[in-house]
Amino acid sequence: MTDLDTLAPDFVEAAHTLVYCSVSTVDRAGRPRSRVMHPIWEWDGRRLTGWLASTPSPKMAHLAGRPYVSCAYHDGWAVAVVADSRIEPVTDDAGRTHVWELFRAAPPLLGFDPGAIGVPGWDAPTAPGFVVARMDPWRVQVRRVQPGVGVELRTWRAAGESS
Numbered sequence: 486m487t488d489l490d491t492l493a494p495d496f497v498e499a500a501h502t503l504v505y506c507s508v509s510t511v512d513r514a515g516r517p518r519s520r521v522m523h524p525i526w527e528w529d530g531r532r533l534t535g536w537l538a539s540t541p542s543p544k545m546a547h548l549a550g551r552p553y554v555s556c557a558y559h560d561g562w563a564v565a566v567v568a569d570s571r572i573e574p575v576t577d578d579a580g581r582t583h584v585w586e587l588f589r590a591a592p593p594l595l596g597f598d599p600g601a602i603g604v605p606g607w608d609a610p611t612a613p614g615f616v617v618a619r620m621d622p623w624r625v626q627v628r629r630v631q632p633g634v635g636v637e638l639r640t641w642r643a644a645g646e647s648s
Contacts, residue, residue, distance in 0.1 A: 487639040487640060487641050488641065489533065489625070489641045490530075491639075492625055492627055492639055492640075492641045493528040493533045493625065493641075494528060495566075495627050495639075496526070496528075496533070496566050496568065496625050496627050497526045497527075497528050497533070499558060499564050499566045499627065500524070500526050500556075500558050500566055500568075501525075501526065501591070501595045503558040503559070503560055503564070503566075504523060504594050504595050505521050505522070505523055505558075506521070506522060506523075506524065506556045506557055506558040507519045507520070507521060507556070507557045507558075508520055508521075508522040508524070508537070508544075508554050508555070508556050509554060509555045509557070510544055510547040510548060510551065510553075510554055511547060511551045511553070512543070512547050513546070513547065513550055518544070518547060520544065522537060522539075522556075523538075523595075524536060524537050524556055524620065525584070525587050525588060525591060525595065526568075527587070533568075533622055533625065534619060534620065534621065535556065535568060535570060535619070535620030535621075535622065536575075536584045536587060536617065536618070536619060536620070537554075537572070537617065537618045537620065538584060538585075538588065538599060538615065538616070538617055539616045539617075539618070540604060540605070540606060540607075540614055540615075540616055541606075541613075541614065541616055542616075545574070545616060545618070548572055548574075548618065552571055552572050552573060553569070553570065553571055553572065554569075554570055554572050554620060555567065555568070555569045555570075556568045556569075556570070556620070562630065563629060563630040564628070564629055564630075565626075565627075565628040566625075566626065566627050566628070567624075567625070567626045568620065568622045568624070568625050568626075569622065569623060569624040569625075570620035570621055570622040570623065571620070571621050571623060572618050572619065572620045572621075573618060573619055573621075574616070574617070574618050575617040575618060575619050578610070578611045580617060580619070581610045581611060581615060581617045582610040582611065584610070584617045585599055585600075585609075585610035585615065586610075599615065622643070623642065623643040623646050624640065624641070624642050624643070624646060625640070625641045626638070626639065626640045626641075627639050
């Protein structure tokens with residue numbers, strides 16, 4: 486098993502380079518649902534945190550009943566990273582503003598101005614249409630193909646997690 490201190494920076498670098506990932510949830514009927522999303526991640530040297538910005542939508546209702554997601558990124562060949570996370574809505578204005586500013590400050594393609602892209606209800610970080618959720622990973626995996634060497638697969642799991 487890999488230490489998060491060595492894995493998280495590689496995960497964030499890959500996720501922020503690849504930008505878009507498949508985010509899987511489970512709907513109210515117990516069926517898997519996947520959609521392409523654009524999370525942003527923070528690593529502070531101790532904790533890896535992911536942030537999703539969305540609109541009020543069925544996926545948010547799915548998360549209310551089953552608050553877990555799997556975010557899978559891949560470049561089609563050499564790099565694949567996955568974060569399986571517990572997720573919870575962020576409803577306070579300070580938290581929502583923090584995420585708004587993270588997206589605004591990040592370089593393109595990862596970064597963008599949420600208020601300028603034309604999503605209805607995204608007029609400001611505290612607007613009702615700007616929905617934010619925090620992801621706290623319990624499992625993170627980084628896979629890289631090293632030409633001439635083979636596949637490097639590193640996995641971290643939170644304490645107490647076995648699968």
